[in-house]
Amino acid sequence: MFIFYKEVIIELVRNWIYVLMVLFLLAGCNSHQPFDISDVPKSSNKNVTKGPLPSEFLGGNQQLQPLDLQGEEFNIVGDWYDDESILYVIDENGTSTIYRYHLFTGERELFFKTNAPVLTMKANDDHSMFLIHTSDSQNQVKLTVVDKSGNIQYEWQMNSFDLFYSWNPYNIHQVFVTSFLEDWSFQTHLLDIKAQQTTKYEVFQPFIQWINSNTISYLKWDQNALDFFAPLYSYHLNTKTEGLLFENIISFAAYKDLLVTYELSKGEDSVAKIGFFDPEKNKQLHEFKMPLLSDYSKWYIPSSDYVVGQKKFYSFKPYSAGAFDTYGEKFELVSYDMSTGKEEVILEKVDDQPLNFSPNGFLCLYGFQFEKIIDLKTKTVEDLIVY
Numbered sequence: 001m002f003i004f005y006k007e008v009i010i011e012l013v014r015n016w017i018y019v020l021m022v023l024f025l026l027a028g029c030n031s032h033q034p035f036d037i038s039d040v041p042k043s044s045n046k047n048v049t050k051g052p053l054p055s056e057f058l059g060g061n062q063q064l065q066p067l068d069l070q071g072e073e074f075n076i077v078g079d080w081y082d083d084e085s086i087l088y089v090i091d092e093n094g095t096s097t098i099y100r101y102h103l104f105t106g107e108r109e110l111f112f113k114t115n116a117p118v119l120t121m122k123a124n125d126d127h128s129m130f131l132i133h134t135s136d137s138q139n140q141v142k143l144t145v146v147d148k149s150g151n152i153q154y155e156w157q158m159n160s161f162d163l164f165y166s167w168n169p170y171n172i173h174q175v176f177v178t179s180f181l182e183d184w185s186f187q188t189h190l191l192d193i194k195a196q197q198t199t200k201y202e203v204f205q206p207f208i209q210w211i212n213s214n215t216i217s218y219l220k221w222d223q224n225a226l227d228f229f230a231p232l233y234s235y236h237l238n239t240k241t242e243g244l245l246f247e248n249i250i251s252f253a254a255y256k257d258l259l260v261t262y263e264l265s266k267g268e269d270s271v272a273k274i275g276f277f278d279p280e281k282n283k284q285l286h287e288f289k290m291p292l293l294s295d296y297s298k299w300y301i302p303s304s305d306y307v308v309g310q311k312k313f314y315s316f317k318p319y320s321a322g323a324f325d326t327y328g329e330k331f332e333l334v335s336y337d338m339s340t341g342k343e344e345v346i347l348e349k350v351d352d353q354p355l356n357f358s359p360n361g362f363l364c365l366y367g368f369q370f371e372k373i374i375d376l377k378t379k380t381v382e383d384l385i386v387y
Contacts, residue, residue, distance in 0.1 A: 062104040063104065064103055064104065064373065064375070064382055064384070065102075065103060065104060065105070065106035066382070066383055066384060066385070066386050067088070067101055067106075067108075067384060067385050067386065068386045068387075069090070069385055069386065069387040070386060070387055072090050072387070073090060073091040073092060074088070074089075074090060074091075074369070074371075074385060074387040075088075075089035075090060075091045075096060075117070075118060075369075076088070076089050076118070076120075076121075076369045076370060077089075077365055077369065077370035077371065077384065077385065078098060078118070078120075078121035078122075078130070078132075079121055079122055079123045079127075079130065079356065080123060080127060080356065080358050080359060080365070081100050081111075081123075081127065081148075082127060082359065083358050083359055083360045083362070083363075084102060084103055084104060084358075085100055085101060085102045085103065086100070086101050086103065086365070086384075087099070087100055087101075087111055087121070087130065088101055088385070089118045089121070091117055091118075094116070094117065094136060095113065095114060095115055095116065095117070096113070096114045096116070096117050096118040096134070097110065097112075097113050097114075098110075098111045098112040098113070098114070098118065098121070098132070098150075099111055103363070103373075103384075110150075111150045112132070112146055112150040114132065114134050114144070115134075115136070116134040116135055116136035116142065117134060117135065117136065118132060118133070118134050119133045119134060119135055119141075120133045121133065122165070122167060123167075124167045124172045124173075124175070125167060125168075125169040125170075125172050125256060126172055127148070127359060128147065128148055128172060129145055129146065129147055129148075129153060129172065129173075129193065130145070130146050131143060131144070131145050131165060131167070131175055132144045132145075132146065133163055133165070138161065139159055139160065139161055139181075139182070140157070140158075140159060140160070141157070141158060141160045141162070141163055141179070142155065142156070142157040142158075143155070143156045143157075143163070143165070143177065143191070145175075145191075145193050153193050154191065154193045154196065156177075156191060156198060158179055159181075160179035160180060160181065161180045161181055161182045162179075162180050163177060163178065163179055163180070164177070164178040164180075164206055164207055165177045165178070166208055166209055166210060166216075168210050168213065169210055169255065169256035170210065170212055170213035170256065171213050173192055173193040173194035173195075174190060174191065174192050174193070175190075175191045175193070176188065176189070176190055176191075176208055176210070176216060177189045177190075177191055178206040178207070178208070180206070186206045187200065188200070188201045188202070188203040188206070188208075189201065190237065201237065201240075202240075203216070203218070203235060205218035205219065205220060205221075205233075207219075208235075209252070209253065209254035210254055211234060211254050211259055211279040212279060212280065214236060214237050214238050215234050215235065215236050215237065216234070216235050216237065217232060217233065217234045217235070217245065217252070217254055217259075218232075218233060218235070219231070219232055219233075219249060219251070219252065220232075220233050228250065228297075228298060228299060229247075229248040229249060229250060229263075229264075230248075230249060231244055231245075231246065231247045231248070231249065232244075232245045232246040232247075232249045232252055232261065233245060246261055246263070248263055248264070249261055249262065249263055250262040250263055250264065250272065250292075250298075250299045250301070251299070251301040253304060253306075254279070255306040255308065256308050257278065257279065257280065257308065258276060258277070258278070258279070258285075258306055258308075258313070258338065259276075259277040259278075259279045260274060260275070260276055260277075260304075260306075260313060261274070261275045261277070262274055262299075262301060263275070264292075265289055268289075269321065270291065270292040270293075270294070270321035270322070271289055271290070271291060271292060271321065272289065272290045272291075272292045272299070273287060273288075273289055274287065274288045274289070274290055274315075274336075275287050276288075276313065276336065276338060285338055285341075286336065286338065286341045288336055288343060290315075290317050290318070291317070291318045291319070291320050291321040292318075292321050293318055293321065293322060293323065293324040293327055294322070294323050294324060295323075295324040295325070300324040302315055302316035302317065302318070302331060302352045303315070303316055303352055303353060303354050303355050304316070304355065305355040305356060305357050305364070306357075307357050307360075307361030309359070309360060309361060310337075310360075310361045311337065311338040311339050312335045312336065312337050312338065312361065313335065313336045313338065314333065314334070314335050314336075314346070314355060314357065314364070315333075315334060315336070316331040316332070316333055316334075316350075316352040316355075317331060317332050317333075317334050318331055319331070319332065329349075330348075330349040330350055330351060331349075331350055331351065331352045332345055332346075332347060332348045332349070332350070333345075333346040333347040333350060333374075334346060346374075346376065346379055347374070347379060347381070350381065353366060353367050353368055354366070354367065354368060354370070355374075356370055361376070362376050362377065363375060363376065364376065365384070366381060369385070370384075371383070371384055371385040371387075372384055372385075
């Protein structure tokens with residue numbers, strides 16, 4: 001049970017750091033077949049380049065306007081509204097206000113107000129809807145889905161200690177939700193915004209990711225063992241059948257048309273083999289290697305993101321392997337191109353913190369509150385929020 005508890009706690013700790021702050025201030029296709037990994041090009045460090053970005057970079061001739069929030073209670077930058085605008089959250093007296101802010105004109109406008117503090121928010125795949133997760137008590141949460149005009153499309157309130165959710169990138173109206181109780185027991189539901197309905201599913205792993213329009217995937221950890229590896233399974237929501245995809249996986253990530261797996265490289269100590277797969281064709285695209293850091297009872301996996309339009313996977317990468325708590329170096333931010341198979345260094349000697357790329361991939365929110373921004377054209381990091 002230790003592994004399960006630890007994974008849940010790590011997943012939820014960012015939300016509850018904020019909750020504690022608020023309370024203090026006032027006194028959240030079938031893919032069961034195995035993947036074909038034959039004839040996959042292997043990468044090496046010799047393939048690392050520092051190439052130019054496309055000339056059509058959207059912000060090329062525009063200057064970023066930092067957002068001055070001094071004197072206001074800044075919560076988080078919630079997500080991208082579009083390629084040039086963000087949605088950010090301000091708290092006041094137990095409520096939250098979400099504003100839209102244009103990065104280059106400096107214009108801001110009211111987007112949505114909530115009656116409880118915002119814990120998290122996330123856009124669907126085409127950024128036509130935004131899921132807002134709020135809570136004003138320890139065991140009550142609310143999910144509100146709004147459209148691009150801030151109009152409510154769906155609301156769902158439940159008894160829950162916290163939530164994990166995942167938009168379906170293949171169906172923009174669906175989101176899978178896992179709700180936790182205080183004893184870390186959980187329930188799983190599929191919310192269909194278009195159909196205005198919620199369906200309960202008996203899925204026995206809480207942290208799922210989508211690999212096609214009706215199939216989710218998850219690592220099946222042994223809750224009674226301190227394992228570094230787990231098998232990766234798929235679960236078909238229509239047929240309610242489970243299938244083994246991979247064995248001995250450290251971690252994985254799934255995006256629209258891309259499945260990323262992490263496993264130990266055979267014959268190499270503390271080196272991860274990162275496999276990139278086309279989930280529709282069940283075929284491996286490329287393979288790269290990365291030094292691994294160990295973190296007590298598991299491997300430490302750096303922050304990452306994928307830009308569908310560029311077909312590029314971005315990840316922080318440690319300079320050397322070892323123990324995470326004694327690792328004294330910074331990280332480099334690299335991209336892996338699914339079209340060419342090339343690895344490119346974007347930033348050097350930076351901290352590993354969460355990433356959230358704009359839809360076109362030319363700018364990236366960066367930081368634990370997404371308070372900074374990475375300019376992919378100049379390969380620089382700037383302060384987005386001044387507070």
